[in-house]
Amino acid sequence: MKKILQLALGVITSVGGFLEIGSVTTAAQAGAQFGYQLLWAILLGTLCLIFLIEMSGRLSAVSKHTIVDAMRERFGFPFFFIVLVGMVIIAFMVLVAELGGIGFGLQILTGVAFPWWAIPVSFVVWLLMWKGSFSLIENGASLLGLVTISFIVSAFKLHPDWSGVASGLVPSIPETDKARHGFLAVSILGASISPYLMYFYSSGAIEDKWDRSYIPINRFIAGFGMTFGGVLSMGVLVVAALALQPKGIQVETFPQAALLMTTALPRWGFYLFAASMIVACFGAALEISLAIAYFFAQGFGWNWSEDLEPSKNSRFAFVYTIIILLAAIPLLLGVDPIKVTMMSMALTSATLPLAIVPFLFLMNDPIYLGKYRNGWISNSVVAVIILISFVLALISIPLQIMGG
Amino acid sequence: MKRSFALPLLFVLACKPPTPAEQMDAVVSWVSTAGMAGDAWLRHTTPDNYTRQALQLSNQQLLEIGTELRKSPPPAIDGATLDSVLTRSRFHIAQMARLVEEKNAPDFKTQLDSLRTDQRLVKQLSDSVESTQ
Amino acid sequence: MNLVRDVLDKKLIDREDCCMGRVSGLVMHVSESAPPSVTHILVGGPTLWMRVHPFLGRLSKRLATIWGPKRNEPVKIPWSRVETVGRDVKLDVKGKDTGALDWEIWVAQHIIERIPGGGSEEEE
Amino acid sequence: MEVNVELLIGTKVRDADGNDVGRIEEFRVERKDNSCTVESYLIGAAGLISRLSAWTLVRPIARALHARKLYYLYDVPWKDMDLSDPKRPKLRIARGDLRHAR
Numbered sequence: 001m002k003k004i005l006q007l008a009l010g011v012i013t014s015v016g017g018f019l020e021i022g023s024v025t026t027a028a029q030a031g032a033q034f035g036y037q038l039l040w041a042i043l044l045g046t047l048c049l050i051f052l053i054e055m056s057g058r059l060s061a062v063s064k065h066t067i068v069d070a071m072r073e074r075f076g077f078p079f080f081f082i083v084l085v086g087m088v089i090i091a092f093m094v095l096v097a098e099l100g101g102i103g104f105g106l107q108i109l110t111g112v113a114f115p116w117w118a119i120p121v122s123f124v125v126w127l128l129m130w131k132g133s134f135s136l137i138e139n140g141a142s143l144l145g146l147v148t149i150s151f152i153v154s155a156f157k158l159h160p161d162w163s164g165v166a167s168g169l170v171p172s173i174p175e176t177d178k179a180r181h182g183f184l185a186v187s188i189l190g191a192s193i194s195p196y197l198m199y200f201y202s203s204g205a206i207e208d209k210w211d212r213s214y215i216p217i218n219r220f221i222a223g224f225g226m227t228f229g230g231v232l233s234m235g236v237l238v239v240a241a242l243a244l245q246p247k248g249i250q251v252e253t254f255p256q257a258a259l260l261m262t263t264a265l266p267r268w269g270f271y272l273f274a275a276s277m278i279v280a281c282f283g284a285a286l287e288i289s290l291a292i293a294y295f296f297a298q299g300f301g302w303n304w305s306e307d308l309e310p311s312k313n314s315r316f317a318f319v320y321t322i323i324i325l326l327a328a329i330p331l332l333l334g335v336d337p338i339k340v341t342m343m344s345m346a347l348t349s350a351t352l353p354l355a356i357v358p359f360l361f362l363m364n365d366p367i368y369l370g371k372y373r374n375g376w377i378s379n380s381v382v383a384v385i386i387l388i389s390f391v392l393a394l395i396s397i398p399l400q401i402m403g404g
Numbered sequence: 405m406k407r408s409f410a411l412p413l414l415f416v417l418a419c420k421p422p423t424p425a426e427q428m429d430a431v432v433s434w435v436s437t438a439g440m441a442g443d444a445w446l447r448h449t450t451p452d453n454y455t456r457q458a459l460q461l462s463n464q465q466l467l468e469i470g471t472e473l474r475k476s477p478p479p480a481i482d483g484a485t486l487d488s489v490l491t492r493s494r495f496h497i498a499q500m501a502r503l504v505e506e507k508n509a510p511d512f513k514t515q516l517d518s519l520r521t522d523q524r525l526v527k528q529l530s531d532s533v534e535s536t537q
Numbered sequence: 538m539n540l541v542r543d544v545l546d547k548k549l550i551d552r553e554d555c556c557m558g559r560v561s562g563l564v565m566h567v568s569e570s571a572p573p574s575v576t577h578i579l580v581g582g583p584t585l586w587m588r589v590h591p592f593l594g595r596l597s598k599r600l601a602t603i604w605g606p607k608r609n610e611p612v613k614i615p616w617s618r619v620e621t622v623g624r625d626v627k628l629d630v631k632g633k634d635t636g637a638l639d640w641e642i643w644v645a646q647h648i649i650e651r652i653p654g655g656g657s658e659e660e661e
Numbered sequence: 662m663e664v665n666v667e668l669l670i671g672t673k674v675r676d677a678d679g680n681d682v683g684r685i686e687e688f689r690v691e692r693k694d695n696s697c698t699v700e701s702y703l704i705g706a707a708g709l710i711s712r713l714s715a716w717t718l719v720r721p722i723a724r725a726l727h728a729r730k731l732y733y734l735y736d737v738p739w740k741d742m743d744l745s746d747p748k749r750p751k752l753r754i755a756r757g758d759l760r761h762a763r
Contacts, residue, residue: 572740
């Protein structure tokens with residue numbers, strides 16, 4: 001019974017992890033500019049993520065090591081340090097973007113500009129980590145996250161042309177704006193395949209004390225949860241394609257994005273969008289701050305658990321405190337969160353090989369995983385992901401310059 | 405490692421300037437944004453503050469793009485026509501932003517309807533720029 | 538057993554199941570007549586940074602003397618204290634007595650406990 | 662003399678005649694009661710692969726590419742290694758006398 005409950009919560013959690021400012025903005029921009037054409041990128045990103053998340057959970061459940069533990073042990077400190085620097089810079093940018101997303105949501109509701117929200121929002125996020133337990137954060141954020149289902153409701157209410165949607169699931173190259181198209185595809189993939197989600201998930205498996213008996217549950221959560229999240233993202237894209245594209249509205253700023261659901265749900269669309277954004281970004285901000293703190297604590301072998309009193313794992317608590325303080329600064333200065341989002345998505349793509357290649361080694365380690373290590377199917381999938389990640393790493397920078 | 409530090413800088417520095425067609429797309433986008441925000445406000449489904457801010461933002465964006473366009477107008481269209489339609493749209497949008505504050509829905513609707521006319525014109529201009537590309 | 542794969546960078550756990558950091562380095566005693574023997578486990582920043590670059594190692598050593606718990610010598614744990622080497626390296630020591638937790642305690646006392654709700658590091 | 666194991670990883674080794682042998686990648690040790698003694702040093706790319714515990718991943722790929730010669734492994738007994746200068750480890754014997762492991 002307990003496991004069934006955990007299963008349900010796990011699925012919802014992964015939804016919370018999937019939908020955040022990055023996936024919403026990239027999907028909305030893609031839909032507003034290219035209609036259904038970029039749906040395939042969300043599909044591909046979701047498929048990759050399902051496999052990566054399943055593997056992250058399996059590694060933790062079997063070896064009782066998180067990805068970061070295992071990476072430090074196998075690859076040594078110098079390599080770990082390189083990954084640490086890359087991961088922290090990008091995760092920090094994403095954190096700034098998420099806090100900005102919450103601020104924007106509050107701005108369109110109240111009219112008070114988002115820089116004013118930087119301090120209160122960061123404080124609330126910090127307070128939850130400081131006082132709250134892991135399950136409170138995991139389950140609270142995810143249950144509230146159900147409000148994002150309104151994106152799917154809106155998509156259905158606009159009666160999309162299903163054959164068009166289906167053809168969007170097959171990659172195509174447009175006649176014009178090739179660079180912009182490519183840039184958005186890369187950003188969508190960067191928003192979906194985010195390594196911090198893997199680190200957070202594998203730490204969560206340790207926090208929840210998973211063992212081998214959780215392997216089927218893990219598979220189920222990864223499969224259904226990520227699919228659910230992917231469908232939500234697709235919902236955003238479809239709504240943008242139907243509500244904004246015909247009018248020629250591009251999603252460059254948040255006030256434009258706020259109009260997303262006003263056609264489908266005239267009465268509540270605006271408020272549902274604001275609520276969805278606030279909740280989704282809030283959940284993501286918590287997950288990213290914790291992922292950064294986990295990364296340090298596990299890599300250096302400190303005590304860590306979100307359930308401990310801060311002074312019992314002081315360095316862990318110190319990391320998330322500092323990181324959330326620092327993240328408020330760019331917002332106070334009025335840095336545009338959407339620009340930060342787009343930049344961090346492309347950078348995620350550019351540094352993806354750094355996260356995925358070591359992961360392939362770990363998932364084949366007989367000492368950690370024994371008979372639960374990757375079979376040839378999973379390995380081929382990771383090989384394909386690595387291939388994609390190298391292509392992304394090579395093209396993301398030129399595309400950012402030409403299409404960003 | 406050095407790469408990861410240099411990258412963000414590179415991003416900020418290097419973004420190629422928009423083409424005339426992209427600028428016209430942006431004009432369409434902002435005029436439509438104002439129209440859509442106006443519609444939503446008339447239905448009483450968005451807060452006054454948001455509507456005013458959205459209108460002011462699109463007014464300001466149109467001003468910026470308009471200045472750029474005046475410096476290097478797209479060859480396919482008449483610069484004077486574009487200029488006048490931009491000025492008119494911005495006038496309507498500014499009026500709408502003011503009327504939101506006064507909660508004057510009837511006058512707001514009149515301005516919105518005029519904006520619609522300009523919106524169609526802007527779309528035509530943008531299409532003709534696109535077709536000559 | 539292999540030293541790099543099975544010992545280096547593994548997590549150190551003390552008698553009370555408290556994490557004491559990771560194996561940053563290992564000292565071995567070399568002589569002409571007998572096989573080299575591993576004598577100590579090293580824990581701590583300067584050892585770690587020395588592995589990335591000698592410059593970072595020296596810098597870290599310098600900073601450690603002017604800031605934080607101010608420790609001049611690296612933490613050395615005799616190999617005879619090693620109980621088991623498996624998923625982690627279990628030691629028969631009390632973590633706080635070795636000096637490996639100096640930073641943890643320093644951060645707790647100087648920063649975390651001063652923030653309301655931080656709790657106290659001392660109580661069990 | 663005291664030597665830091667972590668700094669030896671990846672250092673180049675020369676043989677008695679000054680020829681390049683490879684890099685130290687791994688240390689085989691024997692645990693007895695309270696002591697831990699080094700039996701031999703593993704030199705060469707295969708040492709790196711076993712250090713990363715990556716044989717299950719690398720072996721099939723190498724087999725498919727017929728690239729087994731790319732990785733080699735010297736298992737050097739402790740007696741044959743001269744660590745008097747830890748930055749420039751030297752063998753006491755010639756490369757030709759080394760034992761190929763595996």
